[in-house]
Amino acid sequence: MSVTDVTPEPTAPPEPGTRRTRRERGRLRRSFDRHWYAWAMVLPTVAVLGLLVLFPLVQGVYQSFTNLNESNQRSEICTKVLGGAETCTPNPHAAKFVGLDNYIDVLSGHRGQFWLQFSNTLVWTVSCVVLHFAIGLGLAVMLNRNMRGRAFYRVALIVPWAVPAFVAAFAWRFLFDQQFGLINAVLPHLGLDPVEWYANRWTSLFTAITTNVWLGVPFMMVALLGGLQAIPGELYEAAEIDGATPWQRFVNITLPGLRPVSSTVILLGTIWTFNMFPIIYFVTRGQPAGQTEILVTGAFRAAFEGVRNYSLAATYGVLILSMLTLYAGIYRRVLAKQGEVF
Amino acid sequence: MRRTLPALAGTAALALVLAACGGNSSDEKSSANQPAASSTDPASLKADLTWWDTSDPSTEGPVYDELIKKFNEQYPNVKIDHQMVPFGEAQNKFKTAAQSGSGAPDILRSEVAWTSEFASLGYLYSLDGTPLLEGNDYLSAPLSSNVYGGKTYGVPQVTDTLGLMYNKKLLDEAGVDVPTTWDELKQEAPIIKKKTGATAIALGSGGYYLLPFIYGEGGDLVDTDAKKIVVNSDANVKGMQTAQDLVQSGASVKPVANDADATLQTLFQDGKVAMMINGPWTVSAVESAKGFGGLDNLGVAPVPAGSAGAGAPVGGHNYVIYSGMDENKAQAAIAFVKFMTSADSEAFTADQLGTLPTVESAYAKVTNEKVSMWQDAMKVAHPRPWIPEGGLFFAPLDVMGTKVMVQGVDPKKALDEAAASFKSDVVPDYSVQ
Numbered sequence: 159m160s161v162t163d164v165t166p167e168p169t170a171p172p173e174p175g176t177r178r179t180r181r182e183r184g185r186l187r188r189s190f191d192r193h194w195y196a197w198a199m200v201l202p203t204v205a206v207l208g209l210l211v212l213f214p215l216v217q218g219v220y221q222s223f224t225n226l227n228e229s230n231q232r233s234e235i236c237t238k239v240l241g242g243a244e245t246c247t248p249n250p251h252a253a254k255f256v257g258l259d260n261y262i263d264v265l266s267g268h269r270g271q272f273w274l275q276f277s278n279t280l281v282w283t284v285s286c287v288v289l290h291f292a293i294g295l296g297l298a299v300m301l302n303r304n305m306r307g308r309a310f311y312r313v314a315l316i317v318p319w320a321v322p323a324f325v326a327a328f329a330w331r332f333l334f335d336q337q338f339g340l341i342n343a344v345l346p347h348l349g350l351d352p353v354e355w356y357a358n359r360w361t362s363l364f365t366a367i368t369t370n371v372w373l374g375v376p377f378m379m380v381a382l383l384g385g386l387q388a389i390p391g392e393l394y395e396a397a398e399i400d401g402a403t404p405w406q407r408f409v410n411i412t413l414p415g416l417r418p419v420s421s422t423v424i425l426l427g428t429i430w431t432f433n434m435f436p437i438i439y440f441v442t443r444g445q446p447a448g449q450t451e452i453l454v455t456g457a458f459r460a461a462f463e464g465v466r467n468y469s470l471a472a473t474y475g476v477l478i479l480s481m482l483t484l485y486a487g488i489y490r491r492v493l494a495k496q497g498e499v500f
Numbered sequence: 501m502r503r504t505l506p507a508l509a510g511t512a513a514l515a516l517v518l519a520a521c522g523g524n525s526s527d528e529k530s531s532a533n534q535p536a537a538s539s540t541d542p543a544s545l546k547a548d549l550t551w552w553d554t555s556d557p558s559t560e561g562p563v564y565d566e567l568i569k570k571f572n573e574q575y576p577n578v579k580i581d582h583q584m585v586p587f588g589e590a591q592n593k594f595k596t597a598a599q600s601g602s603g604a605p606d607i608l609r610s611e612v613a614w615t616s617e618f619a620s621l622g623y624l625y626s627l628d629g630t631p632l633l634e635g636n637d638y639l640s641a642p643l644s645s646n647v648y649g650g651k652t653y654g655v656p657q658v659t660d661t662l663g664l665m666y667n668k669k670l671l672d673e674a675g676v677d678v679p680t681t682w683d684e685l686k687q688e689a690p691i692i693k694k695k696t697g698a699t700a701i702a703l704g705s706g707g708y709y710l711l712p713f714i715y716g717e718g719g720d721l722v723d724t725d726a727k728k729i730v731v732n733s734d735a736n737v738k739g740m741q742t743a744q745d746l747v748q749s750g751a752s753v754k755p756v757a758n759d760a761d762a763t764l765q766t767l768f769q770d771g772k773v774a775m776m777i778n779g780p781w782t783v784s785a786v787e788s789a790k791g792f793g794g795l796d797n798l799g800v801a802p803v804p805a806g807s808a809g810a811g812a813p814v815g816g817h818n819y820v821i822y823s824g825m826d827e828n829k830a831q832a833a834i835a836f837v838k839f840m841t842s843a844d845s846e847a848f849t850a851d852q853l854g855t856l857p858t859v860e861s862a863y864a865k866v867t868n869e870k871v872s873m874w875q876d877a878m879k880v881a882h883p884r885p886w887i888p889e890g891g892l893f894f895a896p897l898d899v900m901g902t903k904v905m906v907q908g909v910d911p912k913k914a915l916d917e918a919a920a921s922f923k924s925d926v927v928p929d930y931s932v933q
Contacts, residue, residue: 228595229621229888237651238823240625240632241830269924336756337763356757357906446757447902462592464892464925465617 222260222472226253228465253469260473269470270456271448272477279432279452282367286431289371291424294378299412301379302386312383319376327440330369334441356442359449366441366450370434378423385419386412421493428489429482453478546577547832552594552605554817557584559784563852564840571839578832587611591891598623598822606825606833609657609817612645613884613891618820619648620888625821626651630834637860638841642816645886654818655841656858658849660780662712662812663877664801669793670696670774681805682716682742685775689751692774701775702764703746705755705905707897709777711813713739715882716806721893722922724885727930729922731897732915739806740911744904757906777803779815783854783870800873802880811882816858889926896921 190197230253236246263269301312318326333340334355342352356362389411397407413420435454438444444451444459451459453474461471553564561584568580583605585593591614597604598618610618618624627633628651642656666678674692679685689700703709714720719735722728730736746752753773756763761778768776769789787795803812819837839845846857847865854870856878857863863871884890900918903909923932 228599232622235620235622236823237619237622238625240627240630240821240834241827242629263924331758335759335763338766354754354756354906362757443758445902446906447899459895464895465889466595467925 218472218475221469222476223255223257224253224469225256225259226469226472227467231468256469260469261477264470264473264477270460271451272453272456274449275451275453275456278363278450279454281363282370282434282438282452283428283431285367286370286374286434287424287427289367290374290378290427290431291420293371293375295382295416295420297375297379298382298386299408301383315379316376318372319380321373323373323434323436324440326373327369327437330365330372331441334365356445359446362442362445362450366437369441370431370437373437374427374431378427381419381423382416385416388419389415425486425489428485432482433478542575542835543577545575545832545835547829548579548581549607549829549832549836550581550583550605551607551836552583552585552590552609554585554587554590554609554611556781556784560853560855563849566852567840567845567848570845571836574839575832575835578836580836594618594822595621595623598824601824604822604824606822606829607837608820608822610654610820611891612642612656612814612816612818612886613893615646615654615818615820616648616886617888617891619651619653623823624653625823625825626653627655627821628652630830632834632838632841636841639858639860641814641881641883642818642858644883645814645816646818646820647886648888654820655837657817657819657841658846658855659814659816659858659878660856661814661874661878661881662709662777662779662803663874664775664803665768665778665782665786666775666799666801667698667768667771667773667792668797668799670698670771671799674774678799678801679775679804680801680810682713682746685804686746686749686751689746689749693750696774698771699750699753699767699773701746701752701777702767702773703743703752703755703777703905704764705757705760705898705901707894707901708813708815709761710740710743710897710901710905711882712777712803712811713743713806715739715811715813716742716804716808718806718808720885721897722885722887722927722930724887727927729919729927729930729932731922732912732919732932735808736915737912740900740904740915742806744908744911747905748908755905757902780855780870780874783873795870798873800877802877810880812877812880814881814883816856887927892926893922896926 230249230251232249233252234246235249236244238244264272267273297315301308301315305311332338334342336342336352336354336356339355342355345352353361355365393411393415394407397411402410433454435458438450438452438455439458442450444455457471457474457478460467460474553561555561555564561582565582568582571580572578590608591611594604594608594610595618598621604623615624619626632655633652636655638656639659642659643652646652646654646656664678670692671678674688674695676688676691677684679688685700692698692700714736717735717739719730719733719739721731723730747754753764753767764773764776765778765782765785767773768778769786769792771791783795783798786792786798792798802810804810819840821833821837825833841859843857843859843861843865846859846862849855850857850862850866850871851868854868854873856871856874857866866872896918899921900914903914903917904911919932923930
């Protein structure tokens with residue numbers, strides 16, 4: 159019985175082919191009929207992504223228009239007496255819709271330090287990505303040449319990548335410690351004064367950038383090394399025969415040849431660094447006095463410190479998302495103009 | 501507007517229905533009367549309780565483990581799962597667990613400023629009418645931190661305050677007396693530096709550690725009766741100026757912005773500074789520090805006074821019971837907290853650790869000199885405003901402290917900024933002075 163039930167099923171796919179000649183149908187419908195198995199395959203993913211990504215996203219955007227926080231999320235507050243009764247009283251401050259108030263408060267600087275954090279984020283992202291790329295490229299070019307112990311250097315240089323970010327953060331914070339750190343212990347021997355690293359916004363930011371550069375260079379190096387190895391050796395040979403200097407070969411062969419890889423890793427690196435939470439949080443802890451806080455750590459403090467301000471954190475989240483979306487859009491467009499497609 | 505939060509409202513409604521079902525059943529009524537009756541037969545009590553302890557796992561934790569053993573001699577069938585949770589994480593961890601309704605402990609050691617916040621969110625059982633509050637002799641200041649909206653949500657576990665901790669040997673070498681005012685301290689500083697090479701004091705930049713300067717001028721943070729923010733009052737400006745002046749004149753080591761408290765403790769333990777403002781919880785570490793000279797070399801005095809007298813913040817911890825705990829564990833939880841805060845238990849902890857008991861009758865039983873050492877300092881302890889937002893004062897104050905003490909910003913300007921943060925983030929319905 160079951161055999162006869164099953165057999166008609168596989169014959170179903172040819173059906174649309176015959177029907178199509180009879181009357182026009184929507185392209186989507188035809189595509190669905192032909193690729194129904196593909197749709198079925200992606201359905202779980204779509205459902206899970208919808209549940210895990212889309213739903214919280216919409217909820218977060220919505221919350222940014224309310225004044226929701228931990229103390230006003232309940233319409234009633236109930237108090238239980240140990241071993242008995244319970245009394246509930248209406249919460250006089252229950253959360254409500256407040257329109258654009260959060261955005262106005264945040265962007266006007268009335269609450270928090272949005273613009274300070276924004277400028278920190280820019281400085282932090284640009285300097286980290288530039289240094290990542292420059293140092294990563296330099297190391298990749300060196301490692302791409304034949305030399306003794308190349309395998310050892312490759313492994314050694316990849317090690318920082320294997321260290322969890324927070325472990326590296328603690329180690330570097332200790333190195334930069336003002337009273338007991340190794341760096342301030344060494345500086346006097348070089349004829350320099352010890353630096354109060356965390357007492358000043360820029361030196362404090364410097365410690366975090368140093369940590370993140372140390373952590374992020376290996377990824378850039380490996381990615382670019384892969385890109386370098388994809389550049390055909392004949393190009394270099396031909397250029398050499400034409401009498402090109404090493405610098406000319408680097409500018410005219412290596413850099414253009416790397417562009418597909420580098421454009422991707424720079425975009426990724428920017429987004430990752432922009433949202434890089436643990437380094438700032440563990441190395442500078444926003445010191446001095448919150449002056450090295452970046453947008454993501456600011457959002458975290460709103461969401462998880464004190465009475466948790468969900469609406470304020472959601473506002474931060476929406477602003478961060480908008481900025482990154484805008485950045486990615488512009489970046490793609492610029493690349494498209496240069497003839498890159500991705 | 502409220503329908504705009506359907507998920508939350510739905511959850512709350514569901515919780516209400518469930519709670520109502522539980523509350524109406526008749527055995528609830530009887531269980532309310534049971535605790536007193538059951539205390540006559542400890543062996544019949546049977547429950548598994550989780551206790552989140554935020555004390556120091558290496559020094560304090562084992563002492564509480566010993567107490568739990570003693571408790572189990574009386575109550576063999578009450579199992580206590582004693583979990584050490586780092587103090588810095590406990591507040592958030594508890595709130596996350598309590599809010600989601602899973603993973604929260606039955607009993608928590610809550611910092612005094614957290615208790616009213618948890619209570620205002622409905623996370624704690626009120627203890628009114630339980631044997632815990634009957635016939636007790638808790639000290640009134642620590643007990644007051646448990647009261648919110650007329651109900652009592654916890655009992656004090658330990659109390660503390662800040663004091664002037666000093667290195668006896670260094671002050672003797674310098675030939676100076678223990679300073680009783682900030683002015684005296686400033687005058688003695690050059691002498692101490694000259695004769696011993698050590699800096700007079702290490703001041704912190706954290707808001708909590710700067711409160712003695714504010715209380716010393718008769719200032720406060722907020723006026724809860726008038727609903728006013730007074731953190732930028734003239735008195736406070738004067739107090740912070742005194743603190744800044746101590747740093748700028750070299751009487752105090754300049755605090756570091758990151759890890760200020762750990763740094764100043766190390767400096768004090770190493771004998772590089774003669775004094776620090778800190779609490780009883782640092783005594784064990786100082787005592788065991790190599791080269792400090794142990795307890796014999798440590799002196800504790802009240803914090804130095806400003807022009808309006810001396811004042812240091814009251815601190816400490818409370819035992820609170822999570823409102824999501826199963827009702828049928830109530831008697832066991834009461835028995836446990838009652839045991840832990842009995843005069844004998846508190847005297848035992850005080851003898852072992854030098855912490856300050858919260859019940860009057862315990863003091864007569866304590867033999868540890870570390871406790872008597874703090875008696876004078878406790879006399880100038882100043883109550884804090886016990887409002888749910890009380891724990892939120894310190895983020896703006898820490899920023900203020902870093903600016904004034906580390907970056908040399910004008911105190912008036914830094915305190916005005918703190919007042920603005922209080923208004924926007926801490927107590928929005930208060931008016932600024």
